[in-house]
Amino acid sequence: MTSRQPTSPEGKAASGDQQSDITSTELEGEESINAAVKEATPTQPEKRSATKTVLVLVSVLMSMFLVALDRTIISTAIPRITDEFNSLSDVGWVYTLFPIREVLLMITFIVGRAIAGVGAAGIFAGVVVCIALVIPVEKRPQIQGLFGGLMGVSSIAGPLIGGGFTSNVTWRWCFYINLPFGALALVVIFFLLDTPDRETTKLPFTAKLLKLDFLGTGFMMPGVICLLLALQWGGQQYAWSNWRIILLLVLSGALLIAFAAVQLLCPTTATLPARIFKQRSLVAGFWSTLCMNSGNYILVYFLPVWFQSIKGVSAAQSGIKILPLMLSMVAVSIGSGFLSSKIGYYTPLAIMGSCVMAVGFGLFTTLQLDTEEAKWVGYQIIYGIGLGCCFQVPNLAAQVTLPKKDIPTGLALLLFGTLLGAAVFVSVGENVLGNQLVQRLSWVPGFNRELVISSGATSLLDSLPEDMRQKGLADYNEALREVFKTGLVPSCLSVLGAVSLEWRSVKKKVENDRLMQQKEVRATHEAEVAKE
Numbered sequence: 001m002t003s004r005q006p007t008s009p010e011g012k013a014a015s016g017d018q019q020s021d022i023t024s025t026e027l028e029g030e031e032s033i034n035a036a037v038k039e040a041t042p043t044q045p046e047k048r049s050a051t052k053t054v055l056v057l058v059s060v061l062m063s064m065f066l067v068a069l070d071r072t073i074i075s076t077a078i079p080r081i082t083d084e085f086n087s088l089s090d091v092g093w094v095y096t097l098f099p100i101r102e103v104l105l106m107i108t109f110i111v112g113r114a115i116a117g118v119g120a121a122g123i124f125a126g127v128v129v130c131i132a133l134v135i136p137v138e139k140r141p142q143i144q145g146l147f148g149g150l151m152g153v154s155s156i157a158g159p160l161i162g163g164g165f166t167s168n169v170t171w172r173w174c175f176y177i178n179l180p181f182g183a184l185a186l187v188v189i190f191f192l193l194d195t196p197d198r199e200t201t202k203l204p205f206t207a208k209l210l211k212l213d214f215l216g217t218g219f220m221m222p223g224v225i226c227l228l229l230a231l232q233w234g235g236q237q238y239a240w241s242n243w244r245i246i247l248l249l250v251l252s253g254a255l256l257i258a259f260a261a262v263q264l265l266c267p268t269t270a271t272l273p274a275r276i277f278k279q280r281s282l283v284a285g286f287w288s289t290l291c292m293n294s295g296n297y298i299l300v301y302f303l304p305v306w307f308q309s310i311k312g313v314s315a316a317q318s319g320i321k322i323l324p325l326m327l328s329m330v331a332v333s334i335g336s337g338f339l340s341s342k343i344g345y346y347t348p349l350a351i352m353g354s355c356v357m358a359v360g361f362g363l364f365t366t367l368q369l370d371t372e373e374a375k376w377v378g379y380q381i382i383y384g385i386g387l388g389c390c391f392q393v394p395n396l397a398a399q400v401t402l403p404k405k406d407i408p409t410g411l412a413l414l415l416f417g418t419l420l421g422a423a424v425f426v427s428v429g430e431n432v433l434g435n436q437l438v439q440r441l442s443w444v445p446g447f448n449r450e451l452v453i454s455s456g457a458t459s460l461l462d463s464l465p466e467d468m469r470q471k472g473l474a475d476y477n478e479a480l481r482e483v484f485k486t487g488l489v490p491s492c493l494s495v496l497g498a499v500s501l502e503w504r505s506v507k508k509k510v511e512n513d514r515l516m517q518q519k520e521v522r523a524t525h526e527a528e529v530a531k532e
Contacts, residue, residue: 324380360383
């Protein structure tokens with residue numbers, strides 16, 4: 001039998017010291033983990049001085065204001081521009097590429113708009129990313145509300161400023177106004193915006209270029225251009241059965257299919273990686289954005305045409321007459337941003353807003369020569385309330401539902417939907433207007449298609465004999481109603497996107513991100529302590 005030896009005092013001391021060391025190590029390890037977790041808990045943008053944050057925020061919003069202003073400031077100037085250049089058929093290109101007395105002048109105008117459009121797209125995408133960098137996620141609904149309000153303010157100021165410049169100075173000031181404010185915003189953002197360090201930020205410039213989707217872009221851009229050309233020329237310069245239109249449509253389809261194939265086959269450099277389309281809310285938000293802006297820009301561009309052509313008001317007055325739409329949109333957009341921040345959910349606002357917006361848009365299809373002021377003001381308010389409720393929801397949904405690394409890509413997709421819907425449907429609206437005028441005014445002696453193409457939006461009626469002008473005015477009104485019916489279709493379809501959004505809480509997103517980051521940091525430090 002083995003006897004148990006008593007433990008010596010030295011052994012007890014050594015054992016105690018060893019236990020103490022183990023306990024101390026465990027405590028130190030636990031403390032280091034907790035400290036690391038505590039330090040890494042904030043999932044929000046890095047803290048910066050309030051002054052710096054405000055300056056950056058004001059600058060990015062100023063940039064966005066200029067972009068939005070540039071898209072609406074010429075809406076009241078379009079009739080006068082088309083009068084000056086004798087080119088009603090180029091209304092669509094004014095927006096599409098971001099619009100003779102001589103053909104060369106109109107081409108120069110279009111190319112200038114195209115270059116401006118490239119810059120505007122970069123600003124639009126950059127602004128929403130900058131907001132994500134400097135604003136905590138739980139406060140973003142409020143900022144998105146202000147963002148929507150700012151878009152609304154620009155929509156108010158744009159037609160007014162554009163109308164004022166066009167009526168009193170020259171429409172060219174619609175573009176000069178960008179220079180001083182854009183330069184100021186550029187300087188502030190360049191020096192004060194701190195971008196987080198990522199893997200890609202440390203790469204050399206050539207390596208960054210290789211990560212761009214040149215192949216996909218090479219298919220997408222000509223595909224969209226072919227589509228827009230077909231929509232612009234079809235039924236006006238050429239019949240829809242003309243080989244040029246058919247070729248453009250076939251090329252457009254083939255190139256866009258090739259673009260989709262590149263996105264699937266080259267996921268590392270894809271502009272739109274396939275994984276983001278697995279997120280239901282992003283797909284729903286894209287659909288909603290596409291449809292919402294398709295209809296909205298029909299109104300932004302053709303409602304001033306209705307006021308100037310049918311009601312006979314000036315460019316400046318037409319800007320004043322669309323104030324009800326813009327003011328209601330601004331007020332509701334800001335209010336809905338604060339409301340969704342308060343309740344945490346944005347989907348109810350999207351559903352309600354899209355339904356009200358569709359109803360409001362439908363009312364514009366009833367406009368007549370003698371429609372009372374109270375009616376067209378009420379139509380604008382109803383539509384503006386609906387638009388304000390759902391305008392910023394897709395952007396917010398993308399930031400709540402997507403992983404952090406995919407947020408810029410998701411926002412870029414929504415921007416693409418915004419620009420594509422607006423560009424395509426302004427061209428569609430212009431095409432519908434031109435074709436309707438050709439059909440409805442065919443009773444006028446000596447009238448032909450070239451007269452519509454070569455006339456301005458307001459000067460077309462002036463070319464009619466006095467005794468035919470009233471009937472011509474009624475036909476012009478019916479043609480514009482058909483344009484509004486065209487915009488009604490996507491406005492109604494936007495409801496499908498709204499009801500498909502997930503019911504996700506902004507507040508829960510903040511808490512879930514915090515817990516996830518704590519879990520990741522704890523696991524990392526536990527692994528490091530175990531190695532030691």
